[in-house]
Amino acid sequence: MKIEDGTGTGRLVGVTLDNQLFAKCTTASVEHYINHHYGEAYNVLFEQAPTAGDDCIIYIENGNDEDLVIEGVQLSVSGASEVYIQLNDLGTRNAATDLTPANLNTGTGNLADGEFEVGADLDGGAATLAGGVEIERYVFRAASDTNDFNFDQDVFITKNRTMTIWCDAIVTVNGTIMFHYANEAVEG
Numbered sequence: 001m002k003i004e005d006g007t008g009t010g011r012l013v014g015v016t017l018d019n020q021l022f023a024k025c026t027t028a029s030v031e032h033y034i035n036h037h038y039g040e041a042y043n044v045l046f047e048q049a050p051t052a053g054d055d056c057i058i059y060i061e062n063g064n065d066e067d068l069v070i071e072g073v074q075l076s077v078s079g080a081s082e083v084y085i086q087l088n089d090l091g092t093r094n095a096a097t098d099l100t101p102a103n104l105n106t107g108t109g110n111l112a113d114g115e116f117e118v119g120a121d122l123d124g125g126a127a128t129l130a131g132g133v134e135i136e137r138y139v140f141r142a143a144s145d146t147n148d149f150n151f152d153q154d155v156f157i158t159k160n161r162t163m164t165i166w167c168d169a170i171v172t173v174n175g176t177i178m179f180h181y182a183n184e185a186v187e188g
Helices: 030-038
Strands: 001-002 012-014 041-048 053-060 066-075 081-087 114-118 131-138 143-155 162-167 173-182
Touching: 001 066, 001 143, 030 041, 030 143, 041 053, 041 114, 053 143, 053 173, 066 081, 066 162, 131 143, 143 162
Parallel strands: none
Antiparallel strands: 001 012, 041 173, 053 114, 053 162, 066 143, 066 173, 081 131, 081 162
């Protein structure tokens, strides 16, 4: 049996006796597809030591209409500490420095859309940053080389929502945050 494509081109698709389509398929991750076809995959690198325990050192706010999907983070620390991630902290930040995420597709000039900031005490001074909920905590018993932390479930940041990274000790935290932009139809 043959099925027409429905667009008037005359293309046909074959169907087996078990009602399965004849197909030649290639499988790719959503991240690969989005990076290759849309050029909307990014890494943002940072290095920061907080000024005191439990200071916010990274602030990300999605400015895109599509979801900012965080795949995971890579972290290393210079000493014993706990690094934790929160969602939906809102408010002003103290002494923030802008970060520029790197596009992972050299064939596009796309730029990440949102606020990407680093600082030693983003929640200090006159800042009003607060109200988030913790979703991940990484415990380092000593200085650590880079560890890759892939989220068990991708983290979706909708437009105007945030993700922050905090550290409970005065140590240098080096990291990479891996993300892409996607809508529901692509993530399916």
